[in-house]
Amino acid sequence: MSERIAASKYAFVLRAERLGLGYHHRALAEDLTFQVRRREILGIVGPNGCGKTTLLRTLLGILKPVRGTVERDPSLAASYVPQHENIDTILPITALEVVLLGHMARESAFRRLGAADRRVALEALRRVGADTLGPQLFRDLSGGQQRRVLLARALAAEPDLLVLDEPTAGMDVAGEAAIIDFLRDLNQAQGMTILIVTHLLSLVLNFATSILLMTASGTIVHGPIEDVLREDRLSELYGVPIRLGRVGGQRMLAVDRQGAGDV
Amino acid sequence: MFEVPFMRLALGASAAASVALGVVGVYLIIRRVVFLGLVLANAATVGAAVGQIFGWPPEIVGIVTTVAAGLALGAIPAPRRISAESIMGWAYATAAATTVLILAGAARADADTLHFLYGNVLAVRPSHAAGLALLALAVLAVHGLFAQRFLLVTFDAEGAHVGGVNARGWSLLLNLWIGVTTAAAVHELGVLLTFSLLTLAPTTSLLVTRSLRSTFFVSAAIGVMAVFLGLVGSWYLDLPPGPSSVVPLSVAVVVAGVLGNRFSRRAKPASPK
Numbered sequence: 001m002s003e004r005i006a007a008s009k010y011a012f013v014l015r016a017e018r019l020g021l022g023y024h025h026r027a028l029a030e031d032l033t034f035q036v037r038r039r040e041i042l043g044i045v046g047p048n049g050c051g052k053t054t055l056l057r058t059l060l061g062i063l064k065p066v067r068g069t070v071e072r073d074p075s076l077a078a079s080y081v082p083q084h085e086n087i088d089t090i091l092p093i094t095a096l097e098v099v100l101l102g103h104m105a106r107e108s109a110f111r112r113l114g115a116a117d118r119r120v121a122l123e124a125l126r127r128v129g130a131d132t133l134g135p136q137l138f139r140d141l142s143g144g145q146q147r148r149v150l151l152a153r154a155l156a157a158e159p160d161l162l163v164l165d166e167p168t169a170g171m172d173v174a175g176e177a178a179i180i181d182f183l184r185d186l187n188q189a190q191g192m193t194i195l196i197v198t199h200l201l202s203l204v205l206n207f208a209t210s211i212l213l214m215t216a217s218g219t220i221v222h223g224p225i226e227d228v229l230r231e232d233r234l235s236e237l238y239g240v241p242i243r244l245g246r247v248g249g250q251r252m253l254a255v256d257r258q259g260a261g262d263v
Numbered sequence: 264m265f266e267v268p269f270m271r272l273a274l275g276a277s278a279a280a281s282v283a284l285g286v287v288g289v290y291l292i293i294r295r296v297v298f299l300g301l302v303l304a305n306a307a308t309v310g311a312a313v314g315q316i317f318g319w320p321p322e323i324v325g326i327v328t329t330v331a332a333g334l335a336l337g338a339i340p341a342p343r344r345i346s347a348e349s350i351m352g353w354a355y356a357t358a359a360a361t362t363v364l365i366l367a368g369a370a371r372a373d374a375d376t377l378h379f380l381y382g383n384v385l386a387v388r389p390s391h392a393a394g395l396a397l398l399a400l401a402v403l404a405v406h407g408l409f410a411q412r413f414l415l416v417t418f419d420a421e422g423a424h425v426g427g428v429n430a431r432g433w434s435l436l437l438n439l440w441i442g443v444t445t446a447a448a449v450h451e452l453g454v455l456l457t458f459s460l461l462t463l464a465p466t467t468s469l470l471v472t473r474s475l476r477s478t479f480f481v482s483a484a485i486g487v488m489a490v491f492l493g494l495v496g497s498w499y500l501d502l503p504p505g506p507s508s509v510v511p512l513s514v515a516v517v518v519a520g521v522l523g524n525r526f527s528r529r530a531k532p533a534s535p536k
Binding site (some may be wrong): 057060061062075077078079080081082087088091092093094098099101102104106109110113138153154158163261 | 292293334335339408409411412414415417418422425426427428469472473474475478481530
């Protein structure tokens with residue numbers, strides 16, 4: 001656990017109080033109250049268009065709440081890994097320079113880059129298995145490689161809270177498993193709090209320690225996985241019969257096609 | 264040709280302005296706000312026109328209106344139903360029309376005023392050439408100090424904000440910096456050449472370079488070469504210097520586009536998934 005976390009007087013990392021989300025005073029969801037505790041891995045899930053990314057952007061202060069408040073432990077450092085499609089690739093910038101930008105964000109604007117900063121950036125690239133990508137232009141990398149570099153950039157800022165938006169979108173099974181294992185290690189070894197937004201329930205089933213399920217009507221259910229992800233609730237929310245089970249100790253989720261009939 | 268003092272002054276002034284505009288122009292292009300350059304250049308002429316009418320120093324009023332325009336456009340939240348460029352188009356049309364209307368209604372708007380507003384690098388005064396040289400040095404100093412922050416908020420403003428950087432403040436500062444540079448250059452070079460140096464030189468550079476450092480350097484160098492060629496063409500062909508300098512800039516974009524595509528196809532490594 002970092003010294004910042006140990007020294008913090010706050011019991012939570014983030015706390016939303018009667019929060020209303022939306023754009024231009026139009027609320028997508030209202031009256032959301034929950035908190036994110038230290039060392040938690042919170043999966044924010046829900047059907048497409050329910051406002052997951054809007055909630056994330058509001059929690060991070062990128063969007064102003066329509067109503068209510070978001071309180072963040074000011075002593076903690078946060079890093080954000082956006083969807084890689086949101087990053088403009090017109091800049092002729094190498095993967096190493098991208099990571100350095102994340103690292104230098106923590107420093108004074110007047111501080112010059114040094115050899116130690118480069119070592120931190122190279123180490124961050126190595127940790128995500130992207131050490132050979134350093135000299136390559138970011139725009140020339142594949143989607144999966146860009147995602148790794150953006151994760152390295154977030155780590156180079158040495159955060160206490162890591163926030164990821166659809167971190168495995170477009171990845172194959174091996175890439176997805178590698179990222180999830182890596183994030184779990186970060187959480188367990190360093191006590192890093194992780195917030196992950198995904199439309200893939202299967203991604204967080206065996207990874208998150210708690211779930212915040214958003215519904216299309218703008219309400220949330222928040223709590224431990226067993227309490228939140230129930231077959232009846234998911235089936236009603238997604239409009240298809242969903243079955244939950246275990247295979248080899250791992251939680252599994254499937255759509256019951258026989259129950260759904262032929263589509 | 265360059266033994267004539269006014270030509271030496273013109274070359275020195277336009278080369279200094281080219282360096283300044285070439286550097287800030289790269290930010291303009293990578294932020295995808297090309298029209299902002301045109302808006303700022305025209306905001307400077309509005310200020311100068313107002314200054315002429317009321318007898319205030321036009322350079323100062325021009326800088327004030329340009330900075331105000333840069334800050335105002337930077338503060339407008341991203342529109343959801345139209346593109347940001349649409350707002351820039353509105354601002355450009357408003358500023359250009361306002362300048363013409365102010366001048367049309369002003370008894371003091373004579374040929375000298377028009378030269379002042381729209382620039383004539385052949386008539387640049389030594390003090391103004393020195394001012395442009397200082398401007399170029401200041402631009403390079405600001406770039407050297409704050410390039411990391413400017414690039415950070417350009418690359419991913421939201422990530423920077425979450426990381427604790429005042430992304431909005433740095434974006435406004437960047438707009439302000441571009442605005443002051445544009446306003447200072449437009450009085451000597453005119454709107455056309457200022458806008459061309461702000462956009463065409465960086466565009467050419469981005470097409471042929473593959474590193475940040477070389478992008479800024481090549482952008483400034485292309486601007487300097489273009490104004491040199493423009494002044495030579497202007498001298499021998501008896502043409503106005505501004506448009507003469509735009510011609511090599513325009514050709515450079517086309518050539519860089521063709522060469523850049525070929526170079527890029529050869530240089531781009533195969534990207535495994």
